[in-house]
Amino acid sequence: MKQKLISLGRKIDDEMEGHSELLKEIQDSPTDTNAIVSQRRKDFTGEFFSYLTLVSETYDSLEDRDAMARLGARCLSAVSAYDNTLEYVDTLDVAQAKFDDILDSPSVDVACEKIKSLAKAKDLDSSLILLINSAWASAKESTTMTNEVKDIMHRLYKATKSSLRSIAPKEIKLLKHLLNITDPEERFSALATAFSPGDGQEAKDPNALYTTPKELHKWIKIMLDAYNLNTEDSDIREAKQMAQPVVVQRLSILKETIEEEYLEHSMFQDSKTEGDAKSDEL
Template sequence: MIMELGSSSLHPCASITPRPTTILPPLSFSAHSPPSHYPFPSLKSKAGCRFYVNNPVGWRIISSLPAGVAGSTTEVLPSSSNTSTSSSSPGQEESSDPLNENDDDYDDDDDDDDDVKYVRACDKLIGIFMVDKPTPSDWRVLLASSKQWDTLRPHFFARCQERAHGEQDPEMQHKLLRLARKLRDVDEDVKRHNELLGVVKAVAAEEELRQVVARRRKDFTKEFFEHLYTVAHSNRDNPTEQKALEKVGNDCLAAVQASDRANAGMEALSTAALKFKDILSSPSLEAACGKIDALAQKNQLDSATFLLLSKAWSAAKETDMTTDELKDTLYHLYMTALAKIQRDMPVEVRIIKYVLTIEDPVELLCNLKDAFTPGEVTEGKDRDYLYTTPEKLHTWIKSVVDAYHLSREGTLLREARDMMNPNTIKRLEQLQKLIEDNFM
């Protein structure tokens, strides 16, 4: 015998096994390794600090940043603290900041030797940038972590031009000019990231940070967060400053995620408004229902569109300013959309929602027996006939109950989230036990 459900809102569909529930770790710098199921790579320093980056906005954090060099490929680091992705040869020891090596090179206590010292320092840096650290990603990390670059900047670019103009080898001349040009571009990026970092560090209140993110969302890029991590890593000898930068990074990520969610919601409402306007502009009720059917077939009848239809019907029925014909039309459109949305639910969710409306224990048990009786899942004009197994229905109920107790409603399918309230959970627990006692 096949379970029979009212047709006003139900339509058969293939049964779907619920997705496994997972918990994403919070945004944080942490001294611990990320959980093995965490879907995104982490950035790890030789000090053992990992920057967990949640990724709702489509960023891909590239490689690790050990001791000042970022590679060009994405990888999840192993737990070993001596892993490195620098451009140096394996086993080669490198300084965390070559720009800060030998501070005597940059001292200007002796005015007579200033020019000589700066020339020597800049020639050394040219060698580092052209041979030891030849990629823009390397330069980005070195400039971000250096405490001497602001002093060396004008001398370095002037020295590049001077050497290029005096170079006899055309190929070497081209390399020097190219280095100066590309490094200047990287330097501009680093200065821009430093400016933004200074702005967010000066923000005291969470609301002010949200306003900064709203105004400058395009500046909070993957490169900015990599820059922030590099600056934090370069302050590993100053735990107080490093912790402050860690907090800035976490606060910025949280604000960016919140902003993106809000923007996505506004975009969804704008798109839904266009769909709603198109439906209402139909020449007849049949044409309007046809447009709703077409949206459902394309999987474009989303909750935002249904919300507008629901609000339109609710507003119309509570006022005397609209005609009965308009009220009937809006009601029909609302019920059509409701039926389409509910018929896109997994079979198990539809059965659960139906049996939760049954108060009589005998009738409830009878309907469960009907639901578990094998038969063809079909759509009728007035009724839909659905079938599932006790194991599948039990799995769905258990996933909702477990998600409620662990506060993980974000891991459920959207269609199941409206069951996340205490009264419904109590009914689901009773239903779960009933299935276990009688059908499993």
């Protein structure tokens, strides 16, 4: 029994030392958090975030506690981004850079103002919104994050939702149109039409709404996230209207259709093109 306790003590010491080394690495290179996560994703465990909480509680200064809370939020964001990298790798780096800048704000109020400014400048893009949604979802469900971190992520999430009302992206209007079509075949036909000039070609109908499968897929995820995260307190009017099961079902079907009929096909074409290019080089 004594030997088991000694072994357990050594294991705990080793884990704490590992957490301490990881924390020091992040503190020494705060701008390289994403790279650290990609290299050491397995080390960003619930125990590590619990360790951050313990460290934060040892500080007497509110400023130091706030700094640790921000570091935890940044790590949480980087982990969430890493876990979702495969979906939107092309725009993730830009979105993560924007989010890092938001988290680097001297106060939460300033961070929220940055989000509002991005919205006014039409720079609050879908990838950034998904990133903020994902970070809040992770923080909300976490049992190891401090209340300070959760409060930061919740306020940023609320500011983002509020700012969405000023954006009024065409994809939201398009989704409203698609969801109001009761006939499935007609709905899928309208979906195909919406993607017709989606690669930047000249629109066939200047009054119609066009987009790309990837962009519409992002906004569907945003709408479903808003519904799943906090339907009763959503600032997105469209998310409130999605309370009807039939609407949620249609949205989910649209999401699956885009994934199966457009995104997977696009990935295959990209892979084929890349393979052909390599063959030409040979």
